Amino acid sequence: MNKPDELVFLPLGGCGEIGMNMGLYGYGGSWLMVDCGVTFGDDLTPGVDVMVPDPAFIVASIDKLVGIVVTHAHEDHLGGIPYLWRQFNCPVFATPFAAGLLRRKLPETGLGDTVPINEVKPGGNFSISPFDVSLINLAHSVPETQALAIKTSAGTILHVTDWKLDSEPLVGPATDEAALRKIGDDGVLALMCDSTNVFVEGRTGSEGPLRKSLIDVV
Ligand SMILES: [Zn+2]
Numbered sequence: 251m252n253k254p255d256e257l258v259f260l261p262l263g264g265c266g267e268i269g270m271n272m273g274l275y276g277y278g279g280s281w282l283m284v285d286c287g288v289t290f291g292d293d294l295t296p297g298v299d300v301m302v303p304d305p306a307f308i309v310a311s312i313d314k315l316v317g318i319v320v321t322h323a324h325e326d327h328l329g330g331i332p333y334l335w336r337q338f339n340c341p342v343f344a345t346p347f348a349a350g351l352l353r354r355k356l357p358e359t360g361l362g363d364t365v366p367i368n369e370v371k372p373g374g375n376f377s378i379s380p381f382d383v384s385l386i387n388l389a390h391s392v393p394e395t396q397a398l399a400i401k402t403s404a405g406t407i408l409h410v411t412d413w414k415l416d417s418e419p420l421v422g423p424a425t426d427e428a429a430l431r432k433i434g435d436d437g438v439l440a441l442m443c444d445s446t447n448v449f450v451e452g453r454t455g456s457e458g459p460l461r462k463s464l465i466d467v468v
Contacts, residue, residue, distance in 0.1 A: 254279055257404045259442060263287070263303030268446065269326040272303040273409070277402045278380040281308060283318040283338070284398060284409055288329035302330040309337050317378045320344035321411035322388075322395035323351045332359040341366045343376055345385070345394035372396060373426065386433070387426040388412070389419035397430070405439040412444075418458025 257277045264271030269289025275282045291298035308315055317340050320328045328348060332355050335342075342365055344352060349367045356365055370376050372394045375384045380403065385396040390412045398409040408430075415425050 255404065257402055257407065257439065259407070259440070260307070262305060262307060264326070264444070270301060270303045270330065271327050271411075272305070272330065273442070274308060275381070275400055275407065275409075276314075277404060279314060280316045280380055281311070281314050282316055282378065282381045282383075282400065283308065283340075284400075285321055285327040285411070286318055286330040286334060286338075287324070287326035288333070289326060300329070300333075302333050305334055305337060312338065315340050316381070317341045317343055319383060319398060320348045320352070321398065321409070322390060323348040323392050324412065327411065328352055329355070331365070332356050332361060335361060335365055341368055341378070343368045343370055343378070343383070345370060345372050345396060347392075347394040373429070384433070386429045387423050389414045389416045389422065389425045391421055393422050395422070399433045399438075406433065406437065407440050407442060408433060408438050409442045410444075414454065416456050416458075418456045420457045420461055 260274040260276065262272040262274060269287060271285040271287040273284040275284065288300045288302055290300060315338055318338065320342065331342065331352060344367060346369050349369045352367060356362060368376065370385060372387050373385055382401040384399040386399065388395045388397050395412060397411060397413065400407045400409060413425060417424055
Protein backbone atom coordinates (compact mmCIF):
# COMPACT_ATOMS: atom_id res chain seq x y z
CA MET A 251 0.00 0.00 0.00
CA ASN A 252 1.12 3.52 -0.72
CA LYS A 253 1.88 5.90 2.14
CA PRO A 254 -1.11 8.09 3.11
CA ASP A 255 0.45 11.32 1.79
CA GLU A 256 1.65 9.82 -1.49
CA LEU A 257 -0.25 10.18 -4.74
CA VAL A 258 0.54 7.14 -6.86
CA PHE A 259 -0.28 6.01 -10.40
CA LEU A 260 -0.08 2.29 -11.01
CA PRO A 261 -1.03 0.86 -14.41
CA LEU A 262 -2.10 -2.79 -14.25
CA GLY A 263 -2.75 -2.85 -17.99
CA GLY A 264 -2.44 -0.71 -21.09
CA CYS A 265 1.17 0.43 -20.66
CA GLY A 266 3.63 -0.95 -23.20
CA GLU A 267 0.79 -2.78 -24.92
CA ILE A 268 -2.29 -2.03 -26.97
CA GLY A 269 -5.58 -2.51 -25.18
CA MET A 270 -6.73 -3.78 -21.77
CA ASN A 271 -6.32 -0.44 -20.06
CA MET A 272 -6.47 -0.48 -16.28
CA GLY A 273 -4.99 2.34 -14.23
CA LEU A 274 -5.01 2.85 -10.48
CA TYR A 275 -4.61 6.11 -8.61
CA GLY A 276 -3.73 5.72 -4.94
CA TYR A 277 -4.09 8.43 -2.33
CA GLY A 278 -4.94 8.62 1.38
CA GLY A 279 -5.08 4.84 1.68
CA SER A 280 -7.63 4.51 -1.13
CA TRP A 281 -7.45 3.48 -4.78
CA LEU A 282 -9.50 4.70 -7.73
CA MET A 283 -9.50 2.57 -10.87
CA VAL A 284 -9.56 4.28 -14.26
CA ASP A 285 -10.87 2.00 -17.01
CA CYS A 286 -11.07 -1.77 -17.09
CA GLY A 287 -10.62 -2.94 -20.65
CA VAL A 288 -9.95 -6.01 -22.72
CA THR A 289 -7.64 -6.79 -25.57
CA PHE A 290 -8.28 -9.34 -28.28
CA GLY A 291 -6.40 -12.51 -29.08
CA ASP A 292 -4.36 -12.86 -32.27
CA ASP A 293 -2.24 -15.45 -34.09
CA LEU A 294 0.10 -15.61 -31.09
CA THR A 295 -2.71 -16.58 -28.70
CA PRO A 296 -4.59 -19.38 -30.49
CA GLY A 297 -7.97 -20.18 -28.97
CA VAL A 298 -8.04 -16.96 -26.93
CA ASP A 299 -10.66 -14.41 -27.95
CA VAL A 300 -10.41 -11.88 -25.14
CA MET A 301 -7.80 -11.04 -22.52
CA VAL A 302 -8.17 -8.92 -19.39
CA PRO A 303 -5.52 -7.35 -17.15
CA ASP A 304 -4.33 -9.23 -14.07
CA PRO A 305 -6.03 -7.41 -11.16
CA ALA A 306 -4.26 -9.42 -8.40
CA PHE A 307 -2.63 -6.33 -6.89
CA ILE A 308 -5.87 -4.50 -6.24
CA VAL A 309 -7.85 -7.62 -5.38
CA ALA A 310 -5.39 -8.12 -2.49
CA SER A 311 -6.46 -4.71 -1.09
CA ILE A 312 -10.00 -4.75 -2.38
CA ASP A 313 -11.48 -2.85 0.59
CA LYS A 314 -9.34 0.13 -0.49
CA LEU A 315 -10.87 0.32 -3.98
CA VAL A 316 -13.46 3.11 -3.91
CA GLY A 317 -14.68 2.90 -7.52
CA ILE A 318 -14.06 2.48 -11.24
CA VAL A 319 -14.25 5.41 -13.64
CA VAL A 320 -14.82 4.64 -17.32
CA THR A 321 -13.31 7.23 -19.67
CA HIS A 322 -15.19 6.03 -22.77
CA ALA A 323 -17.13 3.20 -24.30
CA HIS A 324 -14.43 1.39 -26.27
CA GLU A 325 -13.84 -2.27 -25.41
CA ASP A 326 -10.25 -1.66 -24.36
CA HIS A 327 -11.55 0.73 -21.67
CA LEU A 328 -14.72 -0.90 -20.33
CA GLY A 329 -14.89 -4.42 -21.81
CA GLY A 330 -13.18 -6.01 -18.80
CA ILE A 331 -15.86 -4.96 -16.31
CA PRO A 332 -18.26 -7.84 -17.13
CA TYR A 333 -15.43 -10.34 -16.52
CA LEU A 334 -13.76 -8.76 -13.48
CA TRP A 335 -16.37 -6.78 -11.54
CA ARG A 336 -17.25 -9.66 -9.21
CA GLN A 337 -13.73 -9.35 -7.80
CA PHE A 338 -14.08 -5.57 -7.35
CA ASN A 339 -17.68 -5.19 -6.13
CA CYS A 340 -17.46 -1.38 -6.20
CA PRO A 341 -19.40 1.48 -7.83
CA VAL A 342 -18.81 2.30 -11.50
CA PHE A 343 -18.88 5.87 -12.85
CA ALA A 344 -19.52 6.47 -16.56
CA THR A 345 -21.25 8.86 -18.93
CA PRO A 346 -24.76 7.88 -20.08
CA PHE A 347 -23.49 6.44 -23.38
CA ALA A 348 -20.78 4.29 -21.79
CA ALA A 349 -23.19 3.29 -18.99
CA GLY A 350 -25.82 2.21 -21.55
CA LEU A 351 -23.30 0.10 -23.44
CA LEU A 352 -22.04 -1.46 -20.23
CA ARG A 353 -25.59 -2.32 -19.11
CA ARG A 354 -26.07 -4.19 -22.37
CA LYS A 355 -22.84 -6.17 -21.84
CA LEU A 356 -23.21 -7.14 -18.17
CA PRO A 357 -25.88 -9.86 -18.71
CA GLU A 358 -23.40 -11.71 -20.97
CA THR A 359 -21.53 -12.75 -17.81
CA GLY A 360 -24.62 -13.06 -15.63
CA LEU A 361 -24.20 -9.72 -13.88
CA GLY A 362 -27.51 -8.20 -14.90
CA ASP A 363 -28.48 -5.28 -12.65
CA THR A 364 -26.05 -6.09 -9.86
CA VAL A 365 -23.41 -3.51 -10.80
CA PRO A 366 -24.05 -0.03 -9.32
CA ILE A 367 -23.50 2.28 -12.29
CA ASN A 368 -23.49 6.01 -11.58
CA GLU A 369 -24.08 8.14 -14.64
CA VAL A 370 -22.09 11.37 -14.83
CA LYS A 371 -22.91 13.78 -17.60
CA PRO A 372 -20.12 14.70 -20.04
CA GLY A 373 -18.13 17.58 -18.59
CA GLY A 374 -19.62 16.89 -15.13
CA ASN A 375 -18.10 16.18 -11.74
CA PHE A 376 -18.37 13.65 -8.97
CA SER A 377 -16.66 12.92 -5.68
CA ILE A 378 -15.65 9.63 -4.19
CA SER A 379 -13.48 10.35 -1.20
CA PRO A 380 -10.60 11.15 -1.23
CA PHE A 381 -10.92 11.87 -4.98
CA ASP A 382 -12.84 14.68 -6.69
CA VAL A 383 -13.14 13.96 -10.40
CA SER A 384 -13.98 16.45 -13.16
CA LEU A 385 -14.77 15.20 -16.66
CA ILE A 386 -13.63 17.06 -19.78
CA ASN A 387 -14.94 16.43 -23.29
CA LEU A 388 -12.42 14.95 -25.74
CA ALA A 389 -12.78 14.34 -29.46
CA HIS A 390 -12.49 10.60 -30.19
CA SER A 391 -14.20 7.99 -32.35
CA VAL A 392 -16.91 7.12 -29.80
CA PRO A 393 -19.39 9.52 -28.13
CA GLU A 394 -18.78 11.12 -24.73
CA THR A 395 -15.07 10.39 -24.38
CA GLN A 396 -13.83 12.15 -21.26
CA ALA A 397 -10.49 13.22 -19.80
CA LEU A 398 -10.37 13.10 -16.01
CA ALA A 399 -9.00 15.78 -13.73
CA ILE A 400 -8.46 13.76 -10.56
CA LYS A 401 -8.18 16.16 -7.64
CA THR A 402 -6.84 15.27 -4.20
CA SER A 403 -5.59 17.38 -1.33
CA ALA A 404 -2.08 16.61 -2.66
CA GLY A 405 -2.90 18.15 -6.05
CA THR A 406 -4.44 17.36 -9.44
CA ILE A 407 -3.56 14.70 -11.99
CA LEU A 408 -4.90 15.02 -15.52
CA HIS A 409 -5.64 11.61 -17.01
CA VAL A 410 -6.13 11.98 -20.74
CA THR A 411 -7.47 8.86 -22.36
CA ASP A 412 -7.77 8.37 -26.15
CA TRP A 413 -8.01 11.85 -27.59
CA LYS A 414 -7.50 14.11 -30.54
CA LEU A 415 -7.28 17.85 -31.05
CA ASP A 416 -9.60 17.98 -34.05
CA SER A 417 -11.43 21.18 -34.93
CA GLU A 418 -13.96 19.25 -37.04
CA PRO A 419 -14.55 15.83 -35.43
CA LEU A 420 -17.21 13.47 -36.83
CA VAL A 421 -18.36 12.16 -33.46
CA GLY A 422 -19.44 14.61 -30.77
CA PRO A 423 -18.00 18.00 -29.89
CA ALA A 424 -14.39 19.08 -30.29
CA THR A 425 -11.99 18.63 -27.38
CA ASP A 426 -12.81 21.20 -24.69
CA GLU A 427 -9.51 23.05 -24.89
CA ALA A 428 -10.77 25.89 -22.67
CA ALA A 429 -11.50 23.44 -19.84
CA LEU A 430 -8.09 21.81 -20.28
CA ARG A 431 -6.42 25.22 -20.26
CA LYS A 432 -8.24 26.20 -17.05
CA ILE A 433 -7.14 23.01 -15.30
CA GLY A 434 -3.59 23.74 -16.46
CA ASP A 435 -3.80 27.29 -15.15
CA ASP A 436 -5.04 26.01 -11.78
CA GLY A 437 -2.03 23.68 -11.61
CA VAL A 438 -1.48 20.05 -12.55
CA LEU A 439 1.01 17.73 -10.85
CA ALA A 440 1.24 15.35 -13.80
CA LEU A 441 -0.36 14.60 -17.15
CA MET A 442 -1.01 10.91 -17.76
CA CYS A 443 -1.20 10.68 -21.51
CA ASP A 444 -0.94 7.81 -23.93
CA SER A 445 -1.01 7.51 -27.69
CA THR A 446 -0.66 4.51 -29.95
CA ASN A 447 1.55 6.47 -32.35
CA VAL A 448 3.18 8.73 -29.78
CA PHE A 449 6.64 8.38 -31.38
CA VAL A 450 5.47 9.31 -34.88
CA GLU A 451 6.20 12.96 -35.55
CA GLY A 452 3.69 15.26 -37.18
CA ARG A 453 0.01 16.03 -36.91
CA THR A 454 -2.97 13.93 -37.97
CA GLY A 455 -5.46 15.74 -40.16
CA SER A 456 -9.02 16.53 -39.16
CA GLU A 457 -11.70 13.88 -39.78
CA GLY A 458 -14.10 16.44 -41.27
CA PRO A 459 -12.24 16.87 -44.61
CA LEU A 460 -11.48 13.11 -44.61
CA ARG A 461 -15.21 12.37 -44.63
CA LYS A 462 -15.69 14.56 -47.67
CA SER A 463 -12.82 13.00 -49.61
CA LEU A 464 -13.99 9.47 -48.72
CA ILE A 465 -17.49 10.27 -50.01
CA ASP A 466 -15.95 11.61 -53.23
CA VAL A 467 -13.84 8.47 -53.68
CA VAL A 468 -16.67 6.03 -52.89
ZN1 LIG B 1 -10.85 4.67 -27.56
